[in-house]
Amino acid sequence: METFFNAEYIIRLFLALALGFSLGLERELTNKYAGLRTHILVCLGACIFTLLSIYAFPTFATGDNVDIAQATGIRDTSRVAAQIVTGIGFIGAGTVLRNGPMVFGLTTAATLWIAASIGMACGAGMYDVAIIATVLSVAVLTLIRILERQLLPSSGKQVRRCKIVIYLNGNDVEKIYNFLNSYVDNMTDFSSKKLLENPEKSKVSSIFDLNNKRMMKEIYGKLRNIAELDSITLQELND
Incomplete structure (x- = not known):
């Protein structure tokens, strides 16, 4: 058996x-x-x-x-x-x-x-x-x-001017601002507004400098942990 x-x-x-x-x-x-x-x-x-x-x-x-x-x-x-x-x-x-x-x-x-x-x-x-x-x-x-x-400490070390556009659920704008302000350099044009078609969602955008291209990926991962993101676009303006 x-x-x-x-x-x-x-x-x-x-x-x-x-x-x-x-x-x-x-x-x-x-x-x-x-x-x-x-x-x-x-x-x-x-x-x-x-x-x-x-x-x-x-x-x-x-x-x-x-x-x-x-x-x-x-x-x-x-x-x-x-x-x-x-x-x-x-x-x-x-x-x-x-x-x-x-x-x-x-x-x-x-x-x-x-x-x-x-x-x-x-x-x-x-x-x-x-x-x-x-x-x-x-x-x-x-x-x-x-x-x-x-x-490879110098890989992509030149300063990069970047623009970020975030659509998020809820009201975590302050968290995003505090994170970007402490993580990136020369942040300008930070703005946020509620979407007319859906007041529960917000659009956040800003322009800032990064000293390393790898930081672009790190920002993407870290933002997901501090806010309920709907979508995020991170674009390098130097190109």
């Missing part, structure tokens, strides 16, 4: 959860769209689908090949697992945004792709591959960022 719980499956699921947590934590701490929950669920889901693909379906064989397949354990284990690679592309695409010349979310999309592969490795019982891949991925996400700042 088979037991209700299979310890090996449970171990694989919990390992996928832990490794997905490790990847998601880094994204969460850097204020990315896909954070802890998304990475955990992607990694866990990939593990489950891989387990199903390997163990859940009857032997794939017909006619005279049935006995041979049952004796040797041959199964078409790639059918379900192969669709993970395709399906994760749709989730990753949802994290990629473009705002003028800037593209946001490519690294997060790649991290979700890695999370799915780590979940598949857990489901297949390749614990060493899953753990080492997680360690390497977290190292790339954290250490490379530090190296970029140390080795």
